Amino acid sequence: MEIEIRTLADVTPHLPQDAGLFVAHREGYSFVDYSYVTDGTFANSVAQQCRGLKFDEDGRLIARPFHKFFNIGEREDPSEVDWSGPHVVMDKLDGSMVHPAQIGGKLVLMTRKGLSAQARAAEAWASDGVWALSAALLAAGRTPIFEYTAPDNQIVINYPSPALTLLAVRDTVSGRYAPIEELRDLAATWAVPVVQVFEPIKDIRAFIRDGRALEGQEGRVVAFADGTRYKLKADAYVLRHRALAGLAHEKDLMRLIAEDGLDDVLPLLPPDVAARAHAYRNGLMARLHVLQREVQAFVETVTDLDRRQAAERITANLEPRLRKIAFMMLDGKDPWESVLVLLASAGRSSTQVDAMRDLLLTEWTGIPVGTDA
Incomplete structure (x- = not known):
């Protein structure tokens, strides 16, 4: 999903009023996120990018995590989507999304809402490869996105040991997502884990049925070549997580x-x-x-x-x-x-x-x- 964003001023005019989106200012940075969702929250393409965008003190965009994407069937019937287009099916990990950023001259990890407890915990387990990959990509104007999973960061699924898994890489200004082949190359170069990939969708009904029947996993993410993404969560996971x-x-x-x-x-x-x-x-x-x-x-x-x-x-x-x-x-x-x-x-x-x-x-x-x- 390519939407050019360079500054906070490129975003704020597109934020719907009273729809959950907000700008928060912290020491050394600002971020744009949402606290709840209504029909009007993601009414335009810029608003859909507002899921933890980070800006420096001068309002320049410095990190771009995932855009807001939706569950299969949440906004349109699955039959309305062309599932034959080029896409990748990936594991949906059950942890905390983290990404790097340069704040006050220091390389740090952040969650959607910035310098959080989960981000600090992820930093403690980040390998040299994670830090090196992060520094190299940020310098090139790109944002790597990881999932932090750990026994002490359990949401629903229990992971036996801490890990930072590479999920995606985005061009920070354009928002373009790197193809899975590049993710694998980066992961191999910097010795970091990369998200697991499964067979493409052949029958959407079977995919939904099998995905919802998963046990011990959160679900799947479907990533199209144009940046469009969907998620599918296992029934067992959702039932436990959301009661x-x-x-x-x-x-x-x-x-x-x-x-x-x-x-x-x-x-x-x-x-x-x-x-x-x-x-x-x-x-x-x-x-x-x-x-x-x-x-x-x-x-x-x-x-x-x-x-x-x-x-x-x-x-x-x-x-x-x-x-x-x-x-x-x-x-x-x-x-x-x-x-x-x-x-x-x-x-x-x-x-x-x-x-x-x-x-x-x-x-x-x-x-x-x-x-x-």
Whole structure:
């Protein structure tokens, strides 16, 4: 998927409002990512690139991990895709995506959201080959992408020993993906593991059936020569990871939405249940945005007061359930991350959901017993 990006200014005009995409500024760098997904989040080709793009202090693009790609069947029927085009089927590893970047003159590893605990753990296990390959490709204007798997970084699948596996290489400016043959050559040259490749798709129905039946694996990724990608997750993996049966309870659906996990479950649901869950999420996100704007506007009126005066104003004027959010914003916390506290609180129990219902304006009737979900 080739979309030229050189600076942060090339991206920000294309970010849909109130759709989960955000720009975060950290010491020495910035990144663009998303915190949740609605119908409008990836409405254009630039927005689809916003999955951990990294920029330096001057706004220049310095690293380009994977673009946002979707589950088979998530956005169109599998029959609408030409599976006969040149493509590669790869193993979908169950770890943390990491990539290198130069920050303040230092070569580091990053996850989607930058210098994270998972990135630091990956650095501890990175081989000389990983560092050498990373330095060489970054200098050439390219971004290598790895998956960090380890016993202490287990998501669902247990990997017996730590590894950094080369998944892809992208041209940082254009976004072009390197062909699998080049990945293999790079892996051999620098002595790093490379992602496992399987036979191309001959029958999409059989591919989906067999992929969903996988045990002990997350799934498969299909990468076309033009950069288009799809993922397919095994049913057993998704069921364990996202607790599909928990959709019978609103608290679990809220927690699933808060963890950005609903998209992985939707393709496995009966169409009517998927449509209801989709509509529920959109309505909930719209309501949370209203609350965010209301609380943020109030906090802006007390930021010039001292702490005691600001606290008195918040306590006197805000609905009790919104006060914690206001104090978080007052302390400089991200407004959206602050308002998500409401979702986390409601997701603790059905009692909490009922206690928050008049504030969040939600209603979920669950999945009927016996539904094939």
